[in-house]
Amino acid sequence: MDERTVFFLSDQTGVTAETLGHSLIAQFSGRNFRQITLPFIDTEDKAKTAVQTINSAGEASALRPIVFSTLVQENFRSILKEANGLHLDIFDVFLEPLAKELKEQPSFEPGRAHGVSDIDAYMRRIEATNFALANDDGGISRDYDMADVILVGVSRTGKTPTCLYLALQYGVYAANYPLTDEDFESGKLPDFLVQQKDKLYGLSIAPDRLRQIRKERRPLGKYSSAQQVRFELRECKKLFRRYGIPHVDTTEFSIEEIASRILDSTGVERRVRP
Amino acid sequence: MDERTVFFLSDQTGVTAETLGHSLIAQFSGRNFRQITLPFIDTEDKAKTAVQTINSAGEASALRPIVFSTLVQENFRSILKEANGLHLDIFDVFLEPLAKELKEQPSFEPGRAHGVSDIDAYMRRIEATNFALANDDGGISRDYDMADVILVGVSRTGKTPTCLYLALQYGVYAANYPLTDEDFESGKLPDFLVQQKDKLYGLSIAPDRLRQIRKERRPLGKYSSAQQVRFELRECKKLFRRYGIPHVDTTEFSIEEIASRILDSTGVERRVRP
Numbered sequence: 001m002d003e004r005t006v007f008f009l010s011d012q013t014g015v016t017a018e019t020l021g022h023s024l025i026a027q028f029s030g031r032n033f034r035q036i037t038l039p040f041i042d043t044e045d046k047a048k049t050a051v052q053t054i055n056s057a058g059e060a061s062a063l064r065p066i067v068f069s070t071l072v073q074e075n076f077r078s079i080l081k082e083a084n085g086l087h088l089d090i091f092d093v094f095l096e097p098l099a100k101e102l103k104e105q106p107s108f109e110p111g112r113a114h115g116v117s118d119i120d121a122y123m124r125r126i127e128a129t130n131f132a133l134a135n136d137d138g139g140i141s142r143d144y145d146m147a148d149v150i151l152v153g154v155s156r157t158g159k160t161p162t163c164l165y166l167a168l169q170y171g172v173y174a175a176n177y178p179l180t181d182e183d184f185e186s187g188k189l190p191d192f193l194v195q196q197k198d199k200l201y202g203l204s205i206a207p208d209r210l211r212q213i214r215k216e217r218r219p220l221g222k223y224s225s226a227q228q229v230r231f232e233l234r235e236c237k238k239l240f241r242r243y244g245i246p247h248v249d250t251t252e253f254s255i256e257e258i259a260s261r262i263l264d265s266t267g268v269e270r271r272v273r274p
Numbered sequence: 275m276d277e278r279t280v281f282f283l284s285d286q287t288g289v290t291a292e293t294l295g296h297s298l299i300a301q302f303s304g305r306n307f308r309q310i311t312l313p314f315i316d317t318e319d320k321a322k323t324a325v326q327t328i329n330s331a332g333e334a335s336a337l338r339p340i341v342f343s344t345l346v347q348e349n350f351r352s353i354l355k356e357a358n359g360l361h362l363d364i365f366d367v368f369l370e371p372l373a374k375e376l377k378e379q380p381s382f383e384p385g386r387a388h389g390v391s392d393i394d395a396y397m398r399r400i401e402a403t404n405f406a407l408a409n410d411d412g413g414i415s416r417d418y419d420m421a422d423v424i425l426v427g428v429s430r431t432g433k434t435p436t437c438l439y440l441a442l443q444y445g446v447y448a449a450n451y452p453l454t455d456e457d458f459e460s461g462k463l464p465d466f467l468v469q470q471k472d473k474l475y476g477l478s479i480a481p482d483r484l485r486q487i488r489k490e491r492r493p494l495g496k497y498s499s500a501q502q503v504r505f506e507l508r509e510c511k512k513l514f515r516r517y518g519i520p521h522v523d524t525t526e527f528s529i530e531e532i533a534s535r536i537l538d539s540t541g542v543e544r545r546v547r548p
Contacts, residue, residue: 012531022290090298
């Protein structure tokens with residue numbers, strides 16, 4: 001089958017067009033899409049070059065391209081529309097009803113949705129990222145008083161990427177602590193965690209999946225053995241029960257899903273919205 | 275002025291609804307929006323509860339809420355539409371033209387756009403994150419052969435969060451190396467960087483902004499002094515020139531913008547699309 005090319009066009013980063021487009025094409029699962037992002041289309045020349053790129057892709061295939069775009073400025077938008085493709089543009093569709101509802105004209109300035117316009121928000125994300133790094137893996141700082149949430153779980157359940165995602169995306173202060181044999185032998189959490197019990201959130205995972213992930217890191221040895229993995233997960237669940245720690249099974253979940261479930265279930269406030 | 279409440283509804287994480295909504299409301303800058311995300315609306319009960327939440331917000335204000343939603347299933351969507359508000363739903367608007375173009379019915383399964391459906395993609399993001407952590411700040415591993423890009427710049431120009439964002443969002447292997455007085459004194463880059471010259475990408479920043487950021491970390495001392503900051507940035511630019519390193523000024527840019535500009539300018543391929 002001919003491959004369909006999908007373009008994501010933007011006068012800024014292209015993040016919105018990509019996110020929107022992925023949600024939609026995910027509904028058509030049997031297909032291969034060739035995906036191309038063309039960001040920062042903020043001059044007439046760049047708009048014209050984009051038209052050529054789209055048309056060339058269309059000519060090279062029996063199928064015309066699909067174009068997701070989020071350009072604010074009408075003049076660039078109308079140039080791009082000359083390209084041969086199916087155009088899906090959120091500003092085309094949603095800006096007018098929104099302006100009517102708000103009784104205000106849009107600024108038509110290239111979107112600062114992912115910009116640094118709000119310095120405070122930018123700094124909060126950076127500081128949250130530094131916090132996550134300093135408090136990763138039970139690590140260096142243990143500034144648990146400052147944490148919004150502290151993720152606990154055995155090695156390789158997704159604690160680190162989830163903390164970093166919470167920091168980068170939402171400015172949330174997320175620490176994490178890996179549960180190890182030492183904790184399982186005592187059957188207790190360390191005191192400094194018990195003191196923060198209300199901030200704890202557990203990550204669990206299916207044994208087979210955990211083995212698969214651990215084997216990528218260390219194919220041999222105890223770390224990825226069936227016995228060790230089952231032992232750790234069983235003991236980990238005991239600790240979650242003992243201390244009444246809410247938790248989520250990450251087996252089927254992406255980083256975004258784990259993060260969203262944590263925010264949804266704990267009620268931790270997003271400090272920033274990207 | 276009455277505050278307007280904006281809801282982001284989803285049967286999954288809400289990331290798409292948030293991203294879409296932020297791009298649109300960023301066009302109306304003079305306003306305060308109270309933002310509430312209601313993710314994982316995947317049962318009739320949750321849909322009905324969401325309707326109540328939206329209606330309560332509307333009753334508490336003279337202004338009806340604005341509702342961005344990305345629910346796939348028609349039955350939940352029609353329940354939610356009973357809520358009093360301005361509804362903007364991407365599936366309502368874009369799914370039909372897309373299905374017609376692709377000559378295929380959508381799956382109508384709750385969106386896996388941010389799901390773990392593709393295990394390989396998930397693993398690539400995790401591995402890229404581990405790579406960024408191991409190769410942060412000139413650090414531990416120096417697996418520069420494996421890097422897609424190596425960011426260089428003085429302390430606090432945004433190297434670390436940009437590398438982590440590139441990893442989490444796109445599975446790109448991004449290392450970073452901080453340029454310090456030692457490099458400036460020799461007027462040279464270390465040999466291990468010169469060997470990777472084609473992968474280097476520079477981050478620069480305006481002196482005032484850098485001082486402001488450094489003062490947040492260490493208010494006193496040489497690190498955030500005007501003289502030191504100007505010296506480092508001047509010497510850094512000399513190195514960029516000497517080695518012909520492409521670079522971007524991060525002063526006005528968010529993490530997303532820096533990352534997009536790097537990908538756009540270097541042509542580094544996104545290994546994953548979220």
